[in-house]
Amino acid sequence: MLGQAKFRGRVLQVLRDSRVFGALDETLLGDLADVLELQEIPGGSLVVHEGDTADSMFFVVGGRLRVSRRMRDGSVLLYNEIRTGESVGEVGLILRQPRTADVTAVRDSTLAVLHRAPFEALLTRHALALNRVFSQAIFDHLRHATQVVERHQAQSFVVIPLHEGANAAEVALGLVEAFAKVGRVHHLPPGLERERQGRAGEGEVGKDRFDELEEQYDYLVYEADPNPDALGAAWTRRAFRQADQVIFVAAAGSSLERGTLERQLAAEPGFAMKRKHLAVLYPAIALRPEATSVWRAGRELERIYPVRTQYQEDYERLTRFLRGKAVGVVLGGGGARGFAHLGVLRALHEAGIPVDLVGGNSMGALIGAQYACGMALDDIRDQTRQFAAGGERLTLPLISLVSGRRVQRDLQLMFGDTAVDALWRPFFAAACNLTKGGTTVQETGPLWRAVLASNSPAGLFPPVVHEGNLLVDGAILENVPVDAMRMRLGTPLEKRRGNGTIIAIDVDVREEMGVDPTLTRLSVRHTLKGFFRKPENPTPGIADILYRAGHIGGLNQRAHTVAQSDHYLEPPVSNFSLMAYKRADEIIEVGYRHAMEAIASWKP
Numbered sequence: 052m053l054g055q056a057k058f059r060g061r062v063l064q065v066l067r068d069s070r071v072f073g074a075l076d077e078t079l080l081g082d083l084a085d086v087l088e089l090q091e092i093p094g095g096s097l098v099v100h101e102g103d104t105a106d107s108m109f110f111v112v113g114g115r116l117r118v119s120r121r122m123r124d125g126s127v128l129l130y131n132e133i134r135t136g137e138s139v140g141e142v143g144l145i146l147r148q149p150r151t152a153d154v155t156a157v158r159d160s161t162l163a164v165l166h167r168a169p170f171e172a173l174l175t176r177h178a179l180a181l182n183r184v185f186s187q188a189i190f191d192h193l194r195h196a197t198q199v200v201e202r203h204q205a206q207s208f209v210v211i212p213l214h215e216g217a218n219a220a221e222v223a224l225g226l227v228e229a230f231a232k233v234g235r236v237h238h239l240p241p242g243l244e245r246e247r248q249g250r251a252g253e254g255e256v257g258k259d260r261f262d263e264l265e266e267q268y269d270y271l272v273y274e275a276d277p278n279p280d281a282l283g284a285a286w287t288r289r290a291f292r293q294a295d296q297v298i299f300v301a302a303a304g305s306s307l308e309r310g311t312l313e314r315q316l317a318a319e320p321g322f323a324m325k326r327k328h329l330a331v332l333y334p335a336i337a338l339r340p341e342a343t344s345v346w347r348a349g350r351e352l353e354r355i356y357p358v359r360t361q362y363q364e365d366y367e368r369l370t371r372f373l374r375g376k377a378v379g380v381v382l383g384g385g386g387a388r389g390f391a392h393l394g395v396l397r398a399l400h401e402a403g404i405p406v407d408l409v410g411g412n413s414m415g416a417l418i419g420a421q422y423a424c425g426m427a428l429d430d431i432r433d434q435t436r437q438f439a440a441g442g443e444r445l446t447l448p449l450i451s452l453v454s455g456r457r458v459q460r461d462l463q464l465m466f467g468d469t470a471v472d473a474l475w476r477p478f479f480a481a482a483c484n485l486t487k488g489g490t491t492v493q494e495t496g497p498l499w500r501a502v503l504a505s506n507s508p509a510g511l512f513p514p515v516v517h518e519g520n521l522l523v524d525g526a527i528l529e530n531v532p533v534d535a536m537r538m539r540l541g542t543p544l545e546k547r548r549g550n551g552t553i554i555a556i557d558v559d560v561r562e563e564m565g566v567d568p569t570l571t572r573l574s575v576r577h578t579l580k581g582f583f584r585k586p587e588n589p590t591p592g593i594a595d596i597l598y599r600a601g602h603i604g605g606l607n608q609r610a611h612t613v614a615q616s617d618h619y620l621e622p623p624v625s626n627f628s629l630m631a632y633k634r635a636d637e638i639i640e641v642g643y644r645h646a647m648e649a650i651a652s653w654k655p
Contacts, residue, residue, distance in 0.1 A: 144165070332359075388559075
C-alpha cells in the first residue's frame with residue numbers, strides 16, 4: 052500500500068497535470084491534497100454503482116477503470132476507460148445527482164477520494180477558486196471534453212494459455228520483441244516472480260512495484276503461470292488483475308472447448324471489463340491458418356489472430372492491433388483502373404508502411420483478396436489480367452444480362468476452398484445487400500463467394516444468394532468501404548478516428564454521362580449509330596447505364612469517404628478506360644507515382 056507521504060506527492064502531481072484543477076494555486080492544491088482519502092481498489096471491484104446518490108468524486112492516481120451499464124436483459128454495455136490522472140464525479144458531487152453508470156476497476160487501482168464534508172469545508176475557505184474550477188469541470192463534462200493532460204502510463208498485457216500445451220511463453224516473448232521496437236518493454240515471466248516471491252517471503256508481489264514498473268516502461272507483458280499449484284494460480288490471478296488486455300493462447304488444431312483456467316478466470320471479478328484477444332499459434336512452416344470464427348463459440352473476443360511461431364511479422368501486426376496503431380487499406384472498385392491499387396501497395400511497401408488489414412469492393416476486393424493471401428504484386432497483376440480476359444456469356448435477361456458462370460468458376464479456381472477468415476492478414480469484402488437494403492461486410496465463408504458478390508453489378512450479373520439474401524456490387528451504396536474498416540480497426544468501445552490508420556484508395560472516376568441536348572429520348576437506332584460514327588456526345592448503352600447506376604451511391608459518398616479516411620488517395624486514372632486491362636503496367640505506375648508523392652507529405 053502507498054505510504055501517506057508518497058500518496059500525497061502523487062496526488063499533487065495528478066492535480067497539477069489536470070487541465071482544470073491545475074489552474075489552482077499551490078496553497079489550494081495542497082489543501083485539496085490533504086483532504087483526499089486514499090483508496091486501494093482490487094481489480095474487478097465495483098467503484099461506483101449506477102443509481103446511487105453521488106456523495107464524492109475521485110481522482111485516479113494509479114490503475115485503470117471502465118465505465119459500463121447493465122441492461123435489463125443482463126447484458127453489459129462497455130463504454131470509455133478512465134485512466135491515471137482523470138477525475139470522475141464532479142457533476143454528481145455538486146448537483147447531488149444519481150450516478151449515471153457503473154465504474155469498475157479494470158486492474159488494481161489507487162484512487163484519491165474527495166467526500167462531500169471536506170469538499171464543503173474547502174468551499175468555505177476557497178469559494179471563488181473552487182467554484183471556478185468546478186464550473187469548468189461541469190462545462191467540460193457537458194461537451195465531453197477531456198479534463199486532463201495526457202500522463203505516462205504503461206499499457207499492460209497478460210498472456211494466458213487456454214489449455215495445457217499452449218505455448219504462452221512463445222507468444223509472450225514474441226510480443227516483448229515486437230513492443231521493444233516501439234518503446235520500453237518489460238517482461239514479467241512466472242518463474243522470475245516465483246524466485247522473487249520466495250526470496251521476499253511474500254505471498255504476492257506488492258502493488259508499489261507494479262506502479263514503479265508502469266512509470267519506468269511503456270509496455271508490461273505479464274506471462275501466466277502454467278503450473279496448476281497454489282503459487283502458480285495466485286500469480287496468474289494477480290497478473291490477470293493487473294492487465295488492461297488479455298491475450299489467450301491456443302495451439303492450432305487443439306480442442307475448442309473452454310479449459311479449466313479459462314473458466315476460472317471467467318469467474319474473476321471484472322472479467323467482462325477486460326479487452327480479450329486470442330492468438331492461435333501455428334508452426335513456422337504452416338501454409339494457411341484455419342478459419343478463426345470456430346474459436347468464437349462461447350467466448351467474447353475482440354479479435355482472433357493466427358500467429359506463426361517465431362514469425363516476427365505476425366507479432367508486430369498483433370502489437371499494432373493491441374496498441375490501436377494498426378493500418379487498414381481500403382481498395383475501391385473501378386474496373387481496370389483498379390490496377391492502380393497495386394502501385395499504391397508497392398509504394399507502401401517501399402515506404403515501410405505496414406498493411407495490417409485489407410478491405411475492398413469490386414475490383415478492389417479481387418486485388419485485396421489476392422494480396423491478403425500473400426501473393427506477390429506481379430503475380431496479382433498477371434492473374435487479374437488473365438481473369439479479366441475470360442469474358443462472359445450473354446444470357447436470357449430475366450435476372451441479368453450475363454450468366455456469371457465463368458466468373459464464378461474462375462474465382463473458385465483462383466481461391467479454392469480458402470475461407471475469408473483463414474488468412475494471415477485479415478480481409479473483408481463489401482457487398483450491397485438488396486434484401487436488407489444495406490452494406491454486408493463479408494469476413495467469413497468461402498473467399499471466392501465474397502469476391503464474387505462484390506464483383507456482381509446489379510443487372511449485369513446475377514446477385515449472389517447467401518442465407519436468403521441477394522448480394523451485389525457494393526458500389527451502389529459505397530464504393531470505398533471506409534466505414535466497415537473503421538469499425539474493424541477501432542476497439543469495441545471506440546469505433547472512431549484515432550484508432551489505427553485508414554488509407555483509402557479511390558479509382559472510381561467521376562465521368563460525365565450526357566447525350567446530345569437535341570435528343571428527346573434514347574433509342575436503339577441512335578445508339579447503334581454511335582457505335583460506328585463516334586459522335587461528340589455518344590449515347591450510353593445499357594452497360595454504361597447500369598454501371599453508372601451501380602456506382603451512383605459511391606460517387607455521392609466521396610466526401611464521406613475522404614472525411615473518414617486518415618489518408619485518401621485518388622490516383623489520376625481518368626485517361627484509362629474501365630476495360631483497359633492490357634494497360635495494367637501503365638496504370639500500376641500511375642498509382643505508384645501518385646502514392647509516393649502523397650506519402651512524402653504524410654507525417655511519420
